[in-house]
Amino acid sequence: MDIKNAGFIQGFIRLTEDAFRKGWHERNGGNLSYRIRPEEIETVKTELKAPEEWVSIGVSVPKLADEYFLVTGTGRYMRNVSLCPEDNIAIIKIDKAGEKYSIVWGLVHGGRPTSELPTHLSNHELKKELTHGKNRVIYHAHPTNTIALTFVLPLEDKVFTRELWEMATEDPVIFPRGVGVVPWMVPGGKAIADATRKLMREYDVAVWAHHGMFVTGENFDEAFGLMDTVEKAAEICVKVRSMGGKKQTITSQNFKDLARDFQVDLREEFLD
Structure with missing residues (x-):
């Protein structure tokens, strides 16, 4: 073959x-x-x-x-x-x-x-341990709308997560742990590898400020689908902001109801 x-x-x-x-x-x-x-x-x-x-x-x-x-x-x-x-x-x-x-x-x-091999392998090692070997894909890209949001949203996990969750009903079902945010760092070195690895203990998505997104998954479809979902949420967010901002949104109670019915464990501290 x-x-x-x-x-x-x-x-x-x-x-x-x-x-x-x-x-x-x-x-x-x-x-x-x-x-x-x-x-x-x-x-x-x-x-x-x-x-x-x-x-x-x-x-x-x-x-x-x-x-x-x-x-x-x-x-x-x-x-x-x-x-x-x-x-x-x-x-x-x-x-x-x-x-x-x-x-x-x-x-x-x-x-x-x-050049991002240190970051990839460091996080492969972590995810291999945390998922008992199931996680096999790590993917980094430069999705436009996600990068754009790093210039206007506070670079905080809770703020980014909540903003993205509110953009479409199924978003918190796809990434219930939320997203982590890495402040701007020079790419390709040990510092960004360590910072990303720290976030990957809690998340499957890390947003690299003014740079891009870093995701993990068990297979190619899962990793690509995760990035696609987060980027679409970011695109909706950019459009909502360009139209004057939210006039109504999904509430914390709505999220709790969603979590109950879809049997997902949303981060409670992000719902306050």
Whole structure:
């Protein structure tokens, strides 16, 4: 089997195509990673090369030792992933200490995994632990309306969450934990990785002020759908504000009724 026809690679490619069409990935913006299942690696193992050069990750992720990840390349364009996967994405293997990675497939004309790799892997390690291995996708993009709101809303978890929840009845059902907000930071380093990891203990969505959004999910559909839902809420919010602001809205009691009937656990402190 051609490795590019593997189901997990096809799912990865589909997300990059859908996301580019959404307008979330100008130029080389955004990145995606997937923690590959052992049985999936077995189906493509003959296509992988042995680890050669080991490169420091920049963070320590011992609980990801010996795991494989499918990742976008730094400087690569999402629009080009489907056209030539082997030049724009890579499969990497983590070493036995969780300190380094090696490219075992992809990026055939050179290059490195996404510059946000420290943030991705740090949060993969956390979500693997918190979800007992179920969470496998981490996705970062630049959705326009979400970024716009970081210039007008207080950069506080409660304020952002409540504003977005009020934009559509089903929003709190899709992200009942709410969203966390990271203040502006230089991307690609340990500081933003640590700040995001701290929020990911409570949330599946982090808004990076004046930059974009960072989400996690069990699979590609869940991660993409989560970002799509949050961004649509942000779009409605931008439109409501442009029309003069809210004249009526969903109340705290409405949210409690919704939580009861849909059997979701909304953060009580965000309903006050």
